Structures are given as C-alpha cells and as structure tokens.
C-alpha cells in the first residue's frame with residue numbers, strides 16, 4: 001500500500017493518461033455552504049476507487065462533481081473517459097411513492113442512448129433483461145419499486161447503472177445497510193465491471209466496504225485526508 005498524498009501543493013497539475021478523472025484545486029458549494037475545499041485528487045482509469053469519510057464529509061458532493069452533475073465553484077476537472085458517466089444514487093434518494101416498476105427503473109438506464117421519449121430498441125430491451133438477470137431481479141421485473149426491500153431496490157438501481165453501459169460507473173453507498181451476502185455480491189459485480197475495463201468509483205462510510213478497492217480517496221470535512229493506492 002502506498003500513500004500518494006495527504007497535503008499536496010495547492011494547484012499541482014496531475015496530467016496522467018492512466019487517470020479517468022483529475023481534479024485540481026476543486027471547491028464545491030451547496031448554495032452558501034462550502035462543502036469541498038481545494039481538492040486535488042485523481043481517479044485511476046479501469047480501477048476501483050473508494051471514496052471514504054464520515055457522514056457529511058462530502059462524498060456525495062464529490063460523486064456529483066465526478067459525474068458532471070455538480071459544477072464546482074472553482075478548480076478544474078479533466079476527463080479522459082469517453083462516455084456519459086453512470087451515477088447510481090443512494091436508494092434513500094428514490095421517493096417511495098414513485099409509481100414505476102423494476103423493469104421501467106432499469107430501462108431508464110437506456111435514456112442516455114434513446115432519450116426519455118425514445119422507443120426502446122430490441123437491443124435496449126436485451127440490455128435491460130441482461131442487467132436484471134445479472135442482479136438476480138428478473139422475477140421482480142413487474143413489481144413496483146416501492147414494494148421492494150432495501151436490498152432489492154439497491155439491485156434495481158445498480159441494474160439501471162449497468163444498463164447505461166458507461167465506461168465510468170459512480171455509485172453512492174451501494175452496499176450500506178445490506179447483509180454480508182448482498183455486500184459480497186455487489187463487491188463481485190464491481191470487480192467484474194472493473195475487469196471489463198470500466199472505471200468504478202463508490203462512496204462508503206463503512207471502511208470494510210472499501211477493502212476491494214485499488215485506490216482510496218479519504219475525505220474529512222470536505223478536504224482530502226489521504227489518497228491511497230494498493
């Protein structure tokens with residue numbers, strides 16, 4: 001294990017083509033609240049990176065910056081990944097009352113390819129079926145999301161992320177609150193995606209969930225505490 005940095009020179013430019021994303025001096029805010037402070041870090045391409053830190057340390061905000069959904073207040077974000085990132089949000093962020101089935105949830109992963117109003121092609125439907133099968137949720141396809149357990153709902157969201165067929169998969173707390181078997185299955189799935197050449201980043205506040213990662217970005221109160229490469 002190698003600690004790469006914990007107090008980099010401000011504004012240092014990383015510029016390494018083996019990185020999928022490089023952040024230099026990134027500050028991010030939610031309205032008036034400053035959340036990320038002068039963050040310089042890199043996400044290694046085709047590796048698994050864990051974002052770790054306690055609740056409120058800025059992991060979800062950093063995932064938002066990495067996905068491009070959250071625009072930094074200052075600093076630069078350089079990307080080498082080719083496709084639109086797939087962001088799998090925390091399952092607690094999906095409203096209980098959302099009246100959609102598991103199949104519809106997974107099919108939303110194809111919107112990046114077809115648009116929300118485009119008809120799914122035969123290939124899209126095959127991708128949706130394959131992703132449900134990989135997550136073991138085919139039998140749940142016609143169930144409303146709101147009727148599922150937390151673990152089942154997590155699988156549906158993961159299947160949606162996989163259905164995007166992106167080369168950058170970002171996941172917010174994918175294993176939090178799941179039992180040991182479900183955690184192991186998700187860890188295997190992330191390892192499979194990585195082996196296929198996908199860059200995987202997942203946020204967790206449970207240190208044991210970061211065990212399978214090649215690279216760890218540890219945050220504390222929105223600042224880089226350490227960047228560790230295995």
Ligand SMILES: Nc1ncnc2c1ncn2[C@@H]1O[C@H](COP(=O)(O)OP(=O)(O)OP(=O)(O)O)[C@@H](O)[C@H]1O
Pocket residue numbers: 030031033035053054055056057058059060061062205
């Ligand atoms: N929409 C928002 N408006 C104002 N402040 C926000 C908003 N979203 C997050 N914050 C604040 O930003 C800080 C970082 O939140 P963030 O969700 O990024 O942390 P986190 O490490 O992902 O937390 P958790 O592990 O609880 O999900 C927290 O202090 C939080 O209260």
